[in-house]
Structure formats: structure tokens, C-alpha cells
Amino acid sequence: MNIRKIVTYVEVTTAEGGRPVDPAARIAVVAAVIDNPWAGQGFVQDLGPGIDATASDLGKLLAPEVLEALGEPAEAYGKAAIVGLDGEVEHGSALIHTLKFGNHFREAANATTLLPAVEKRGGVGAVFDIPLKHITDATIRSHHQTVEMRVADAPHPDEIVIALAAASRGRPQQRLADLSTEQ
Incomplete structure (x- = not known):
């Protein structure tokens, strides 16, 4: 696995809807x-060797980094991949949709819970919205949220941007009823 750079983004919301958010809502993305790993090979039928050579090491690297950047326990999380224009969306999916x-x-x-995900192909500076859900109960509506991010100079055509995101709490000022109230 060749890493060109790692980018960390932290967002702290202290007010929403004209009201204070206490405690502040933190979201981190790494x-x-x-x-x-499949660049320049044409169509690759068996993605397994590239997954084996990359996915676990990448998860092992990013998971502690995003939690450290968050600075408190995670209540929601998500993942993302943006594949450069010379790759396939399946290349990003292969790396993030594996245990x-x-x-x-x-x-x-x-x-x-399963990590919610987004994957797409894009050029340098492509924006991606990473969906987040609660870490133990995906039906908890307050934690369904999205964080937007981009890396200004990535992905190059033969690169992939892989990201993990974590939130310290649900949406600030959330006030939707629990899903159970509609069942």
C-alpha cells in the first residue's frame, strides 16, 4: 500500500438553530x-489479492486515527471511497466493503452495526458526503447525519481516497421522534 498523504478534518458545532449546543457536537474525518492497487491493469476480475494486500492495513491505520481526532467516544460512524478517474467504483468498494x-x-x-458508506469516482478535489449512523443501533434517527469533505489535490487518476468518519453524538438540536413511534 502506497500512501501519498493523510488528511484529518475536525468539525466542532457549538450552536445550531440559534441555540447553544452543549456539549458541542464533534465530527472527525481521516x-x-x-x-x-489495480491501476494500470485493465479490467481485473479477481480483486481479492488487492483487497488482501491493502484493506486490513488501511483499516488498522485509519480507525485509531479518526477516534483520536474525535477526542471522545464515537456514537456514530461511516466510511467513504473516491476512486480516481482511471479506476472503477468497484475498486473503492472492494477496499471498504470488506470486514x-x-x-x-x-x-x-x-x-x-454495519458502517454506512458512500463510494464514487471523481476527479481531483471531488466532494463526498459521508453518511453516519449510530454505532450500535442503525435505527436511532438522531445519529443519521452526513459530513462533507474533500481533499484538494486528490484523487489523482490512479489513486483512491479512503476515509473514515466519527461523531461524538447525534445531530445538534435533533427532535425527531424515535422510529418506534411510527411502528
């Missing part, structure tokens, strides 16, 4: 810009 990648984050965050 993104790694890596060489696409070899996601289990590192689940274990570090004491989570049990």
Missing part, C-alpha cells in the same frame, strides 16, 4: 490518499 477493513473501526469504536 482520509488516506493511496495508490489504486478486513471495517472490523478495525467497529472494534476500536466498540460498535456492532
Whole structure:
């Protein structure tokens, strides 16, 4: 795995809707810009060797970094991949939609739910919205939120941006009823 850079983004919301947010809502994202392990190979039928060579190491690297950047326990989380224009969306999906990648984050965050994800192909500076959900109960509406991020000079055509995101709480000032009230 060749990493060109790691970018960390932290957002702290102290007011929402004209009212204070107490405690402040924190969201952290850590993104790694890596060489696409399938770049220059044409169509690759078996993505397994690239997954085996990359996904676990990437998850092991990013999971503690995003939790450290968050600075408090995570209550919501998500993941993302943006594949450079010479790659396929499937290349990003192959790296983030495997337990070899996601289990590192689940274990570090004491989570049990599947990580919500977004993946797409894009050029340098492509924006991605990372969906977040509660770490142990994906039906908790207050924690359904999104964080926007981009890496200004990535992905190059032969790169992939892989990101993990974590939130310290649900949406500030959330006031939707629990899903159970509609069942």
C-alpha cells in the first residue's frame, strides 16, 4: 500500500438553530490518499489479492486515527471511497466493503452495526458526503447525519481516497421522534 498523504478534518458545532449546543457536537474525518492497487491493469476480475494486500492495513491505520481526532467516544460512524478517474467504483468498494477493513473501526469504536458508506469516482478535489449512523443501533434517527469533505489535490487518476468518519453524538438540536413511534 502506497500512501501519498493523510488528511484529518475536525468539525466542532457549538450552536445550531440559534441555540447553544452543549456539549458541542464533534465530527472527525481521516482520509488516506493511496495508490489504486489495480491501476494500470485493465479490467481485473479477481480483486481479492488487492483487497488482501491493502484493506486490513488501511483499516488498522485509519480507525485509531479518526477516534483520536474525535477526542471522545464515537456514537456514530461511516466510511467513504473516491476512486480516481482511471479506476472503477468497484475498486473503492472492494477496499471498504470488506470486514478486513471495517472490523478495525467497529472494534476500536466498540460498535456492532454495519458502517454506512458512500463510494464514487471523481476527479481531483471531488466532494463526498459521508453518511453516519449510530454505532450500535442503525435505527436511532438522531445519529443519521452526513459530513462533507474533500481533499484538494486528490484523487489523482490512479489513486483512491479512503476515509473514515466519527461523531461524538447525534445531530445538534435533533427532535425527531424515535422510529418506534411510527411502528
